[in-house]
Structure formats: C-alpha cells, structure tokens
Amino acid sequence: MNDSPSSSPLDSVKVLLLQARTSAQMERQERLCFLERARLRSDQLAALSVLRDPLPPRLLDRVDAVFIGGAGEYSAYDDFPWMPGLLDFVRHIADTQRPLFGSCWGHQVMARAFGGRVVHDSERSELGCRSVSLTESGASDPLFGTLPETFKANMGHHDRVTKLPDGAIELAHNEQPNQAFRMRDWPCYGTQFHSELDAERERERLIEYRDYYRDDLPSDKDFQAVLNNLTETPEVDDLLHRFLKMYAT
Template identity: 30%
Template sequence: MKPFLILQLRPETEASDDEFTAILTKSGLSAKEVRRVRLDQDPLPADLRLENYAGVIVGGGPGCVSDTPEQKTPVEARIEDAVLSLMPEITARDFPFLGCCYGIGILGHHLGKVVSKERYSEEVGTSDCSLTKAGQSDPVLVGLPEQFEAFVGHKEAIQRLPEGCVHLISAPTCPYQMIRFGENVYATQFHPEADSDGFEVRINIYKHKGYFPPEDAQKLIDMCRAADVHAPEKILKNFVERYRG
C-alpha cells in the first residue's frame, strides 16, 4: 500500500503532535502507513512525487491565507508557500486530498482567492453542520448523520463557492463547512480529527492568538467537553478507506 502524506502546519510541537496522533487514530492509519512532514521545521521533500502516495492530508494551523505579507511571520509565510506549491498539481490531477481547517483556506485561495475575514468567522466551539443534497451521496460522507456537531475556531472563511467545487456540508454560521473540487479533492472548515481532549490542548496553546479572550479559556474547555462531537471523524476514516487501496 502506498503511504499517505500528512503535512502539518502547526509550529507548536505539543499541538502538532496531538493533531498527528488524532489523525492517525481517527483515520485508522498507523505511523508506518504515513509520511509526516512538519512544514514549520522542514521543507517539502525534494523527492516528493504525488504518484508515490495514496493521498495527501493537510492539518490545521494558526495562520491565515488572507493575511497580508506583513501580517505573516516568516514561518507562516514559508508554510503557506510550501502547501500552495502543491495545489496546482493536486487540482490538475484531481489527486486525493483532504485539507482540514487551514486546508480549506489553501484550496479556496488557490482556486479563486475567495478566502477572507469579511464574513463567517466562528468562535472556538461547535458548529451545527448539515449535509447538503450532494453531501448525502458523497462517498467520503457515507455513514454521517444529516445533522451533526463539529469543532471549529477560525478567523477567515470561504466567502463564495469556487468554480468547479461542490458544496457538501453547510452550517448557519459559516455556509462552506466542506467542499469538494473535482471528484477527489476535499476540504473542511471544521476539524474532522478533533475531539474534546484535542481541543482542550489547542485552547490552552492558542489562548493568546486572538481567537477568544484568554480569560474565557476554561469556559470554552468546559463547553467543548460537554459537546457530543463524534461524527466528523468518520470523514477521515472514509477518506483513507476510499484511497488506501
């Protein structure tokens, strides 16, 4: 079996390691079945050839593609450039791709620069998601209920559906929660890998990053622990099962 390429964008080791473990656990992959690249530490492999992988999974991160160059740290700019450099080939080949949170920003920016902070930011917590008609028949969403909760927390969002994309999941607070380009390129605004433990880790790490007032951290942790969030992880499992062969 070809490995999956997991690209991580978080410069905080605790957050990156926790996300990596969550992706493996929720997808059913083992560490031997993936190639992990932390783009905050390493460049894309010089020998990277998409045909050597079953698919690409991109994690989340604190950066925003809609920030100006002056607003981005050198690390954030380098990470963003690395991921964006892969998108022309991924979309041209319709190569299996799953972008989680930051990944939908990368896809939306590549396809039409339709990502901004104009509308649809969501505070840290849960979002009430619903499958669209197209989502109800998509193979990566098999087994998901028509309505479910998912963990979110983002400052920017897709403002309009890029050309060539299908709208799969919506929410009242942010309409484009999941989209598909072509037949195999997927991205979610929410975090399909996240559970309450993982979100507690991120809340503590990012409480000074402008997502919420730092003094609200414990309140948000309590809210996330009380939430019933299990359905989104099925997306990771379905994606891997569809493409691992």
C-alpha cells in the same frame, strides 16, 4: 495476501500530512490526531512542515493520499514567503488526481489554491463544538451522505472561505456557508471544522492556542465556557478513515 482478522484495506496505504506549526509539541499532537482519526499506524503517515521543508512534486510518487492540517498562527489568506510554493504543490496534487483532504486551514488553503476566496472575519470566529448541516449535495455525496442531516463538529478558526472555487460543490453549512466542500471531478474534500479532533484533542488544541484566540475570547470565563461545551463528535470522528477507505485503497 493477509487474511487474518486484524488485516485492513488500509494496511498498505501511505499518506502525506502537510503541517504549518511552529510548536514541536503541536506538530506531534496534530500528527497523533490524524493517526487516530484515520486509524493509521505511525509508519503510514509522513509529515512535512510547509514552513521549512521543500515540497517537490516527486513526493507524491510515494503516497496514496494527502492531508493538510491546521495552522495555529498562520492565515491562509496571508502571503508568507512559503505560500506560493504550497499553493503550487496543492495544484500539482490536483494534476496527479491524488486524493486530498484539508482540515480547517487546509480547507482554506485548498480553496485559495483553486481560485476561491478566504477572508479574516474575527467577528464570526467559531471556537469549540458547533452544529453543521448537510446541503442537498452533501446528503447525496458518497462520503458525506453517511452523516446525519445535522451533526456536531469541533472548530477553531477566525478565517473562512467566502467563495468556493469553480468546480467546487458545497457539502455543509451552518450560519456560515462552505463548512465543507469537494471538487467535482476528483476526490478532494475540505472541511472548515476539524475532522481530526475529538473532544479531548480539541481541548488540548484550544488551550495551547489560548493567546491566539484572546481577541475573540478575552474573558477567561468565556474561554472556560467553550471548553465546558466540548462534546464527543462520533459522526465526524470516522470521516478521515472512510475517506481513505473510499479513495486511497
């Protein structure tokens, strides 16, 4: 046992990150974001692309938890050739009770996998830093209950979850419901906001996907206003780290 001051309960934790990025640069950036927010070493995070890598159930034998990241060009409600396999893999994670955390697109994929509903709603897209408030269930949740009643979080989506799966508990909302949820009987959390992004990383992400959001923000002036509005989100920045400490150690 390592009793040195630098030791951490997460030192031996292994995490699998599922990604859906076509850009190698954004794959690297997303991995770095999850490493930073979860406070993991690079050797503790194994990343797989759902676009090109197989997802055999035995992968879960080698990890203590699973993250599902964002997607850029891919919608969680579309039936891409690889989507059935991904949904089956998410349901297999539930069968094994491995801790699972989905961010943005990952949140939507989890909702769909367990029977919820995801829609495309560009008129209610959320880009940049927005306020989110806890529900009563969120305020009493072991993980979310440490957050303030209302907090800032970084966002970049124009799909959203309109119906939660059976057995899911809404933890947070704003003008839109289901900004965060958890499954009732195992440590499975989803956030519509990007739990892995601080202000600097959100800026990088928005600039990279500028064309993808051009219909939502056609004016460069409006897009710059979103970038200028980015602020630090210290309450959310610790969420992934606390999730692993609470459920993966």
